[in-house]
Amino acid sequence: GAGVSQTPSNKVTEKGKYVELRCDPISGHTALYWYRQSLGQGPEFLIYFQGTGAADDSGLPNDRFFAVRPEGSVSTLKIQRTERGDSAVYLCASSRDRDTGELFFGEGSRLTVL
Amino acid sequence: AQRVTQPEKLLSVFKGAPVELKCNYSYSGSPELFWYVQYSRQRLQLLLRHISRESIKGFTADLNKGETSFHLKKPFAQEEDSAMYYCAVLEYNFNKFYFGSGTKLNVKP
Numbered sequence: 001g002a003g004v005s006q007t008p009s010n011k012v013t014e015k016g017k018y019v020e021l022r023c024d025p026i027s028g029h030t031a032l033y034w035y036r037q038s039l040g041q042g043p044e045f046l047i048y049f050q051g052t053g054a055a056d057d058s059g060l061p062n063d064r065f066f067a068v069r070p071e072g073s074v075s076t077l078k079i080q081r082t083e084r085g086d087s088a089v090y091l092c093a094s095s096r097d098r099d100t101g102e103l104f105f106g107e108g109s110r111l112t113v114l
Numbered sequence: 115a116q117r118v119t120q121p122e123k124l125l126s127v128f129k130g131a132p133v134e135l136k137c138n139y140s141y142s143g144s145p146e147l148f149w150y151v152q153y154s155r156q157r158l159q160l161l162l163r164h165i166s167r168e169s170i171k172g173f174t175a176d177l178n179k180g181e182t183s184f185h186l187k188k189p190f191a192q193e194e195d196s197a198m199y200y201c202a203v204l205e206y207n208f209n210k211f212y213f214g215s216g217t218k219l220n221v222k223p
Contacts, residue, residue, distance in 0.1 A: 003157070031209065040123070042200050042213035043158070056210060091158070101146055101165070101204055103211060105158040 002026070004106035006092050012112045013082055021077040021109045025094030032075050033103065034067055035091040043091055049075060082113045117141060118201050120214035127191050128222050135186040135217045137175075137201030146204040147177055147184040150213070153197045161186075161199070171195070191221045 005024040013019055025032050030051055035043035045059040052072045060066070064082075069075040079086055089110050093103040119138045127133050139145060149161040162170045164177040164184060175186045184201060201214040 033211070035213075040215070042118075042120075042215045045210055045212065048209060050209075093158075101148070101163055102160045103150075103158075107157045 004092055004094055004104050006090075006106035006109050008109055009107060010110045010112075012114065014114050015082060015084060017082050017113075019079045019082055019111060021079075021090050021111070023075045023077070023092030023094075023106060025073065025075070025092070026104055027073075029094035029096055029104070030072070031095045032069060033093045033095075034075070034077050035093065037089045037091055037108070039088075046077070046090075079111075082111075084113045087111055087113045117205075117212040118203050118214035120199075120201055120217050122217045123215070124218045124220065126220045126222060129193055130190050133188050133191045133195070133219065133221075135199050135201075135219065137184045137186065137214060139182050139184065139201070139203045141182075141203055141205065143205070145177075147175070148202040148204065148211075149173070149175055149184075149186050150200045150202055151197050152200070158200070191219075193221045193223060195219060196221045 007022045032049040034046040036046055037043045047057040047067050048055050049069045052069055064080045067077045089108040091108045092106045095103050117140055121136055147164040150158050151161040152158045173188045175184050177184050198216050198218050200216045202211050204211050
């Protein structure tokens with residue numbers, strides 16, 4: 001079976017542009033997480049979905065960031081009016097349910113804002 | 115507030131030497147602790163979790179609630195252990211994982 005898939009793997013954009021990053025979790029995994037990893041840092045929590053709803057979006061840095069998971073499977077992280085400080089690797093992870101305690105990560109989407 | 119602290123950014127040891135990667139956490143509830151590993155050009159993956167109390171690839175980690183630590187240990191390091199290691203705590207009530215900043219382990223031949 002396929003693991004967590006993230007597209008694009010690499011995205012270069014200009015300051016002020018809009019960006020979408022996609023995550024396709026492992027089939028049947030109800031929990032989905034977005035993390036951001038800057039150089040030299042560990043993954044930083046952004047948002048957590050249980051099914052279709054965002055159970056916790058407290059990690060989103062500001063209202064330029066938004067994420068959806070309309071059918072409880074694929075999720076899209078949307079960043080408006082990108083800034084240079086948004087440059088990072090965006091990681092998606094999924095787990096079977098909230099109690100398994102194991103996250104399965106994608107390979108990440110590297111975003112560079114020029 | 116920093117929930118997971120990994121004080122060493124880089125740890126270099128020779129093959130066959132013991133290795134200990136330090137992790138301290140701050141969490142008021144009953145924590146669940148994990149170690150995740152990222153080998154070169156691979157995705158982040160689970161190495162071990164404290165509730166399993168098992169040894170994976172020769173690594174063990176003991177949760178010390180008194181010292182709020184969860185150090186990762188291996189008695190004899192191998193070159194293939196070279197990787198980035200991240201300690202993580204699960205904030206169970208909210209199902210949020212917090213990761214440390216990571217330690218790069220370099221095992222020299």
